[in-house]
Amino acid sequence: MPDLPFALWIALAAVLGLLVGSFLNVVILRLPERMAAAWRHEARDVLKIEGDAEPMPPGIVREPSHCPHCKHPLSALDNIPLFGWLLLRGRCRYCQTKISIQYPLVELLSGILSAVIVWKFGPSWAALAGLGFTWVLIAAAGIDFRTQLLPDQLTLPLLWLGLLLSLLPMFVSAPSAILAAAIGYLSLWSVYWGFKLLTGKEGMGYGDFKLLAALGAWMGPVALLPIVLLSSLIGALVGGSLIALRKHEREIPMPFGPFIAAAGWVWFVAGPDLLDGYLHLTGMR
Template sequence: MDIYAYIIVITAGLLFGSFTNVIIARMPAGESIVSPPSRCPRCREQLRAVDLVPVFSYLFLRGHCRHCQGKISPRYPLVEALCALLFIGVYLRWGLSTVTAAGWVFAVILLAAAFIDIDHGIIPNRLTYPAIVMGLVLSFRTLAFLPALYGTLAFGGLMLAVAFISNGGMGGGDVKLAAVIGAFTGLTGSAVTLLLASFSGAIFGLIIMTVEKTGRKTPVKFGPFLAASAYTAFLFADAIASWYLGFL
């Protein structure tokens, strides 16, 4: 991979990571993600362009607001750096293609969904509904429309059935995120996502129960596991499915 391509991809990832932070901060509150301009959450002073350089502004300001010296959450540079890493992963897998562009959109959606679920225990309709549409539209240039539609209906429908049977054990946001994942990854990607998310979520739940001495009904937010597994499936679904079927 050319060094200049690395720089371009990392820069794009950092910038979109900054935008992802806006989604995470504003969407659960029902606020616009395009206006007003970014402000300090404490003193409400509008931030200048020099204060909004992804990661570097945080380091330069030592994690504090220029105006009120209030502490800035390390979550901001973390999300920006994660987004850059996700962008690199997609580019390394798919090169310069429409699949890569779709993967970058998908990465932003998954990253926002995961952190909103961690913070608020929800995955907003304002995120998932447009994401389903974007996945289906982009499918015309990626996996094709019908496979995307089948993935949306199958994975979303399966998770809806699980939510109904579990009587609230799974939230509606997870159901709609599953539909998004189906639109971007199709049936194979959905199956791989479910396998990986179920396994990783179960392991995490066991660790929490062991460490905190809690019972089997300890709630575990499933959105982050779906998001991480879906990203993995977007890159390697076919290889993982082939390995798994061969293992069986």
């Protein structure tokens, strides 16, 4: 790595995070549409439905950014992460339709979390891996929040990358990563089927199992219980607040993936410190 001041590394990570955050918005919005269209195409083939199939939605990489409402291509100025939204005052330059607050929030979140990763790990290969880990979690959480889907296209590569990094090892050893991935998946799988047998309802999706398995592959079995407890606490606080503010109906299911992702990222960055603080607080150390 080039020899640069540490503060400059953090600033560069923040700028890179803003740029990647702009791309993550594209992933969050377009990947579910591409997946749904692909499923319909496959269904037509299986059912042998005649006639022209629907055109595929815009791709994630090649198609340029455009206004979701009027479809007008966006200029380079409009595409500046965070500042483009501020300059436009949250409205499309061409049709004056409101631009979702999601765009600047995802970019800002990506920038801040990227800076924290480099602050935590320094200019290292671990930081580079941590940036990829962070960006995938942001995209997965955003998609699950919007659609209640956790795509295999994100959770499975995250799982496999964690397992491969354990061969170095970078964060945990290979035996720990493999064991944690299995425990993470099977624990939520057991909760899912227990809840379904008791109530006849599905309490979570299979994507949640895969996401927790991926987090286990990156952080080992010690992290699993704190992640589950922390995600449940965050989910209860957020869900209770939204219900109290009447912004979410009790009967409408709330995706659990964003809370798992948030808890997993927090533990990835500060897990040992949180555990040490808890042990000191309870007098166990």
